[in-house]
Amino acid sequence: MTTPSSELSSTELPDYAHLQAGGTSVVVDLRSAGQPIIVHWGEALGPIGEDELAGIARAARPQRVSGGLDETARLTVLPQESGGWLTTPGLVGDRDGADFSSRLVLTAGTVSATEAAFVLRDAAAGLEVHVSLALGVSGLLHQRLRLVNLGDAPYRVGALSAGFPVPPTATELLTTTGHHLRERSPQRHAFTIGGHVRESRRGRPGADATLVMVAGTPGFGFERGRVHGVHLAWSGDHRILAERTPTGDAVLRAGELLRTGEIILAPGEEYETPDAIGSWGDGLDAFAARFHDELRARPLHPSRPRPVTLNTWEAVYFRHDLQTLRRLADRAARVGVERFVLDDGWFHGRRDDTAGLGDWWVDAEVWPDGLTPLIEHVHGLGMEFGLWVEPEMVNPDSDLARRHPDWLLRARDELPPSGRQQQVLDLAHPDAYAYIAGRLHALLDEYPIAYLKWDHNRDLAEPGFGPHGRPRVHENVRALYRLLDELVERHPGVEIESCASGGARVDLGILQRTHRIWTSDCLDPLERLDIQRYTGLVVPPELMGAHLTSPVVHSTGRTVSLAFSALTALFGHLGVEWDLTGEDDDTLDAIAEWVSLYRTHRGLIATGRRVHADLADPALDLRGVVAADGGEALYVHTQVRTSTAHPPAPITLPGLDADRRYRISIAVPADAGGYLAQSPLAWEADPVVLNGRTAAAIGLRPPVLLPQAAALIHAVTVD
Ligand code: DGJ
Numbered sequence: 001m002t003t004p005s006s007e008l009s010s011t012e013l014p015d016y017a018h019l020q021a022g023g024t025s026v027v028v029d030l031r032s033a034g035q036p037i038i039v040h041w042g043e044a045l046g047p048i049g050e051d052e053l054a055g056i057a058r059a060a061r062p063q064r065v066s067g068g069l070d071e072t073a074r075l076t077v078l079p080q081e082s083g084g085w086l087t088t089p090g091l092v093g094d095r096d097g098a099d100f101s102s103r104l105v106l107t108a109g110t111v112s113a114t115e116a117a118f119v120l121r122d123a124a125a126g127l128e129v130h131v132s133l134a135l136g137v138s139g140l141l142h143q144r145l146r147l148v149n150l151g152d153a154p155y156r157v158g159a160l161s162a163g164f165p166v167p168p169t170a171t172e173l174l175t176t177t178g179h180h181l182r183e184r185s186p187q188r189h190a191f192t193i194g195g196h197v198r199e200s201r202r203g204r205p206g207a208d209a210t211l212v213m214v215a216g217t218p219g220f221g222f223e224r225g226r227v228h229g230v231h232l233a234w235s236g237d238h239r240i241l242a243e244r245t246p247t248g249d250a251v252l253r254a255g256e257l258l259r260t261g262e263i264i265l266a267p268g269e270e271y272e273t274p275d276a277i278g279s280w281g282d283g284l285d286a287f288a289a290r291f292h293d294e295l296r297a298r299p300l301h302p303s304r305p306r307p308v309t310l311n312t313w314e315a316v317y318f319r320h321d322l323q324t325l326r327r328l329a330d331r332a333a334r335v336g337v338e339r340f341v342l343d344d345g346w347f348h349g350r351r352d353d354t355a356g357l358g359d360w361w362v363d364a365e366v367w368p369d370g371l372t373p374l375i376e377h378v379h380g381l382g383m384e385f386g387l388w389v390e391p392e393m394v395n396p397d398s399d400l401a402r403r404h405p406d407w408l409l410r411a412r413d414e415l416p417p418s419g420r421q422q423q424v425l426d427l428a429h430p431d432a433y434a435y436i437a438g439r440l441h442a443l444l445d446e447y448p449i450a451y452l453k454w455d456h457n458r459d460l461a462e463p464g465f466g467p468h469g470r471p472r473v474h475e476n477v478r479a480l481y482r483l484l485d486e487l488v489e490r491h492p493g494v495e496i497e498s499c500a501s502g503g504a505r506v507d508l509g510i511l512q513r514t515h516r517i518w519t520s521d522c523l524d525p526l527e528r529l530d531i532q533r534y535t536g537l538v539v540p541p542e543l544m545g546a547h548l549t550s551p552v553v554h555s556t557g558r559t560v561s562l563a564f565s566a567l568t569a570l571f572g573h574l575g576v577e578w579d580l581t582g583e584d585d586d587t588l589d590a591i592a593e594w595v596s597l598y599r600t601h602r603g604l605i606a607t608g609r610r611v612h613a614d615l616a617d618p619a620l621d622l623r624g625v626v627a628a629d630g631g632e633a634l635y636v637h638t639q640v641r642t643s644t645a646h647p648p649a650p651i652t653l654p655g656l657d658a659d660r661r662y663r664i665s666i667a668v669p670a671d672a673g674g675y676l677a678q679s680p681l682a683w684e685a686d687p688v689v690l691n692g693r694t695a696a697a698i699g700l701r702p703p704v705l706l707p708q709a710a711a712l713i714h715a716v717t718v719d
Contacts (some may be wrong), residue, residue, distance in 0.1 A: 008107045016053035017111040020033045022139030029057035034105035035076035075249040076130050087245050090156030098387035099125040126151025138293035141278040147263035157263040161255025162276035166228040170215035176534050183557050184206045184534040190514040194545040195243040203460025203473045207504040221614035230254045233508035235276035236477040247481040259471035285611050292540035298488040302515050306340035309575035317347040320366050320505050326377050331580035333381035336595035340378045341386035348559045354421045357393045358400030360439035386451030389434045393422045407432040411464035419458030428475035444491045456500040516543045523549035523570035524556040542606035546572025566594035567636045611655035621645040626655035635713040639705035652699035656692030660717050663687045667714035680705035
């Protein structure tokens with residue numbers, strides 16, 4: 001991004017701003033209404049002159065129509081009723097009923113090649129809003145708003161949201177929904193006139209949260225169809241809206257959902273929104289690539305190879321026993337695991353999920369010599385040690401809750417409805433924060449812990465500051481971010497995983513200060529196909545925890561092959577969630593082979609471009625990772641269930657360089673099921689050679705697989 005110029009008054013500002021970066025242009029008209037208007041957000045326009053910008057702005061002006069206001073309202077950066085905007089406004093708030101409607105007009109701003117900042121002021125209402133637009137390296141549009149109360153009475157903020165205009169051809173919407181064990185399940189419908197709202201009122205995004213709101217041309221897929229969409233980088237309540245107006249505008253709005261009274265600004269105080277981030281592209285893979293590329297360019301982004309992880313949860317649950325865990329660690333090291341994570345159950349009084357949360361010291365009964373004997377054993381085997389924590393939660397049956405009942409979020413004397421027998425700590429309470437920060441620092445100082453799995457196992461209900469107190473979600477999210485930042489700074493090198501009953505807290509607010517997400521508690525590869533596909537709309541594969549399951553999946557009861565589990569987990573951050581102590585040598589050898597395959601390719605997976613083929617056959621799934629230089633690609637071809645055709649019709653391999661030729665073959669270290677040997681792709685002496693254009697357009701007959709089996713296809717350039 002370039003340095004913005006110094007602030008100019010509204011009259012000194014240019015008539016138009018043209019921001020351009022990463023293949024995206026944003027054109028802002030600063031003259032046609034009292035506020036800036038984004039008249040283009042999408043493909044890069046190149047070096048165009050003032051006259052063309054003027055043309056774009058002029059062409060966007062709506063006419064006056066019968067039955068309407070004398071001037072048809074414009075979709076400005078903060079549309080408001082005073083400008084004639086009669087659908088969802090950008091700002092909602094009041095001073096005890098007064099100043100319910102604002103007239104914020106452009107008074108000053110700065111514009112550079114990639115950023116613009118505008119000051120909108122309503123002197124009479126005593127309000128000022130700072131709007132910032134910034135294009136990131138890969139062409140993501142970031143919007144952030146800051147509201148300042150210039151008046152002499154408190155101002156209650158109801159909503160403040162950023163708007164992203166989308167083209168009229170975007171008539172289909174995609175969001176995600178879900179529940180525990182099935183996060184980010186896609187849903188689509190027509191984007192007709194009116195509003196389609198997705199809200200989270202769970203104090204965390206929640207398992208049902210939409211990761212994105214995408215609007216696109218009808219039937220858009222991963223390879224094709226123009227799409228525009230938004231993500232809100234925030235780990236609390238949110239409101240994301242797609243609204244099409246009867247006056248021909250369509251907009252995606254994203255902002256924090258503020259509960260009544262949550263933000264009341266005293267004179268001089270301000271409220272800043274989280275980042276609302278817009279992406280666009282031809283196909284969802286192009287949309288996702290902008291997120292992946294920008295995340296990968298961050299200084300915090302994990303750059304060392306992602307260590308293969310063993311998480312103890314499904315292996316032992318709460319049955320913590322040093323001997324068993326040592327044996328599990330031995331087996332983990334034998335199959336090539338590099339990080340051993342001790343999950344829930346290690347701290348004071350924690351024998352099951354009814355007690356202990358809050359008492360963050362090692363349980364002396366279960367661990368008479370502390371964690372050192374296990375950690376030394378793990379280190380002796382050449383692995384890192386990681387530990388599970390759930391710092392924001394408290395069991396009423398804990399010393400913490402007994403000593404400090406006033407540290408629990410609640411709206412009345414009675415506690416809110418419980419979830420997993422737990423209540424929520426008010427992390428915004430300075431003493432509660434100090435206690436938790438102190439315990440975490442102490443653990444990290446005492447033990448050589450390389451990794452924290454940071455869990456959050458319930459939706460919030462009635463998250464108030466004590467009986468008759470105000471809502472506290474916003475303050476708690478800010479306190480959480482502060483705590484995570486403090487930990488990362490004080491303990492350099494420690495990595496943190498964001499987990500929330502699986503994947504209920506997946507957003508770029510949390511990922512700004514953590515190193516991966518736990519994608520889902522569901523390890524069933526069949527379910528994981530969609531969960532990972534849609535989580536990947538924002539999260540790059542190397543930040544997505546994906547573990548090998550035990551043969552009978554705990555959460556679905558389905559029996560799955562190791563190859564299917566491994567190939568589905570391959571395009572992620574690989575781990576093992578399985579009691580290896582009961583497995584024989586053959587199984588351990590097979591696991592070791594898959595782990596070794598991941599280790600061979602993890603560099604490619606962490607840097608390559610993720611692709612998915614838009615196949616006509618719903619029984620097939622074809623996804624891949626193409627190296628950044630186009631030199632090679634890995635594809636996983638999955639036979640989800642039987643196809644109507646037998647053998648199935650050709651599959652296509654997207655993402656390769658159109659003009660380069662590739663040798664394409666099956667690459668698997670073990671049997672992936674089915675009849676692989678009969679596939680032309682398996683004839684190494686006489687491999688299939690296609691160029692990138694024909695591989696994507698014409699494709700090839702896939703190997704015939706049994707249902708719920710997968711094969712790994714490798715494409716390497718010949719020239
Ligand atoms: C929920 C997580 O998603 C699981 O992986 C595990 O850590 C449990 N919590 C532990 O209570």
